[in-house]
Amino acid sequence: MQPGVLTVRAFAKINLSLEVLNKRPDGFHNLRTIFQTISLHDVIGIAVSPGEQAVTLESDLEIPGENLIVRAARAVLAETGVSASVHFRLEKRIPMGGGLGGGSTDAAAVLLALPGLLGCAVPLPRLMEIATALGSDIPFFLVGGTAAGLGRGTELYPMPDAAGGFGLLVLPDVHVSTPDAFRSLNRGEAPPPGPQVSLTEQAGLALAAGDPSWAGACVNDFESAVFARHPLLADLRSQLESAGASPARMTGSGAALFGLFPAEAQRDQAAARITAARPVPFELLTRQEYRQRRFASPTGQ
Ligand code: C5P
Numbered sequence: 194m195q196p197g198v199l200t201v202r203a204f205a206k207i208n209l210s211l212e213v214l215n216k217r218p219d220g221f222h223n224l225r226t227i228f229q230t231i232s233l234h235d236v237i238g239i240a241v242s243p244g245e246q247a248v249t250l251e252s253d254l255e256i257p258g259e260n261l262i263v264r265a266a267r268a269v270l271a272e273t274g275v276s277a278s279v280h281f282r283l284e285k286r287i288p289m290g291g292g293l294g295g296g297s298t299d300a301a302a303v304l305l306a307l308p309g310l311l312g313c314a315v316p317l318p319r320l321m322e323i324a325t326a327l328g329s330d331i332p333f334f335l336v337g338g339t340a341a342g343l344g345r346g347t348e349l350y351p352m353p354d355a356a357g358g359f360g361l362l363v364l365p366d367v368h369v370s371t372p373d374a375f376r377s378l379n380r381g382e383a384p385p386p387g388p389q390v391s392l393t394e395q396a397g398l399a400l401a402a403g404d405p406s407w408a409g410a411c412v413n414d415f416e417s418a419v420f421a422r423h424p425l426l427a428d429l430r431s432q433l434e435s436a437g438a439s440p441a442r443m444t445g446s447g448a449a450l451f452g453l454f455p456a457e458a459q460r461d462q463a464a465a466r467i468t469a470a471r472p473v474p475f476e477l478l479t480r481q482e483y484r485q486r487r488f489a490s491p492t493g494q
Contacts, residue, residue, distance in 0.1 A: 194275055194312045196242040200489045202234040203302035204478055205293040206333065207362075207444040207451045209355060209400075210393040210411040213375065215384045217345075221329065222375055223384070225393045226342040227400070227411075228333045229355055230478040231451075233362065235295065236489055237262070237302055238282035241310045246276050252283040261300035261327060266307060268323045273313040290368045292445025294330045301334030302487070321347075330445075338480025341397050353401055354479040358453035359460035361433065365470035367423050367448040369415075374446035377418040408453065411440040419447045426450065429470055436463035453477075 209227040216222055248266045266279050281303075287295035304324055308315045315323075317335065324331035329346045341350040390398070392412045399407035420427040426443065429450050433441035437459045438452025450470075454460035464472040478486070 194241070194243050194277060196240075197310045198238065198240045199306055199310055200236060200238045201302045201306050201487055202489045203237055203287075203298040203334075204230045204337070204483060204486075205233040205287045205295060205298060206230055206330070207293065207360075208413065209339075209440065209442075210396045211413045211415070211445065212391055212393045213378055213380060213414045216380050216382050218382075221345045222378075222380060223344060224342060224346045225391060226346060227352070227355075227393060227397055228340050228342050228346075228349075230334075230337045230480075230483045231360060231362075231475045232478055233287055233293070233473060233475050235287050235299055235302075236284040237299060237306075239303070239306060239310060240280045241277050241307075244276070244278045246270055247278040248281075249279070250281045250283060252285060254283075254285040254289075256283075256285075256289070261296045261331075262303050264327055265300040265303040265323075268327065269304060269307045269311070269315065272315055272319070272323065273308060273311055275311045275313060277311055279307065288364050288449065290370075291364060291449035292369070292443065292447050293362075293449055294334065294445070297328050297330035298334045300324070300327055301331050304331075305335065305487070336480070337478065337483030339400070339477075351480065352397065353403070355400055355407070355477055356479070358455065358477060359457045360475040360477060361438065361452045361454065361460050361464055361467075362473040362475055363429050363433065363450045363452075363467055363470040364473060365423070365425055365429060365448055365450075367426065369419055369423075369447040371446045374415050374419060378414065408439040411442055413442045413444070415446045416443050419443065423448065425469060429467065432467050433463065436466065438463065451475075
């Protein structure tokens with residue numbers, strides 16, 4: 194292998210809709226979700242050189258525990274059998290613990306970029322297996338765009354792009370633990386009784402048909418439990434709605450919220466008005482944009 198450097202962008206996701214069905218024998222929950230990649234991103238510089246195997250990471254932010262970037266890199270080195278030293282420089286822009294998939298997208302960016310830098314190819318089905326072993330949200334980031342997620346969230350069905358809209362994230366200073374959020378739902382082992390076609394399925398079917406009514410069917414099953422503990426989040430969601438956002442929802446298990454506005458001016462007005470949390474404008478990324486914009490210039494801009 195040759196020494197090499199590459200800078201990649203790792204884009205965040207939102208869950209346009211998210212239902213938690215039942216507890217599985219493996220301790221995870223079955224989900225029904227619609228994932229969507231957005232323009233907010235981390236920047237990861239990767240440098241490889243031949244030599245003894247070593248993986249190092251420097252970051253502008255302290256990251257607790259063993260970083261998923263390091264785990265993803267070790268998995269790629271083990272898979273390819275290449276002995277190399279890999280150094281990462283992470284510029285963290287996606288807030289951690291927000292339900293935006295920050296750690297997961299970083300890991301997926303490594304799975305996608307590192308084999309090529311090492312002069313190897315890992316087939317996508319094998320990358321999917323490695324991603325699934327590392328975390329439930331990571332396989333989605335190998336696909337990007339708009340996709341339905343079933344099972345643990347790792348069974349993916351790419352969908353037509355949820356085009357248009359002007360997005361606004363609000364990032365309250367609230368941390369929600371994902372395992373706690375799942376536990377607080379108290380799901381049993383049997384799927385909950387419900388309508389034949391759930392709200393997320395309605396949203397997905399409308400979205401696939403290009404019917405704008407999809408926005409009205411989006412739900413997030415974590416909202417009631419998380420809002421009960423953090424009433425500020427319910428208030429922020431109402432503010433997004435009254436400013437004209439549809440949908441306006443929490444993403445993942447929170448605590449970030451998003452709104453999609455029909456007009457840029459409306460979005461910008463909402464951003465100026467919502468002061469109880471940090472507002473961050475964003476755009477939805479189609480699958481093609483997700484693939485094309487992944488490779489950043491060396492400055493990451
Ligand atoms: O897969 P990941 O490491 O991201 O999951 C973090 C935690 O979230 C799991 O340990 C589990 O408690 C919960 N989870 C779940 N069902 C899922 C995904 C995550 O219960 N489908």
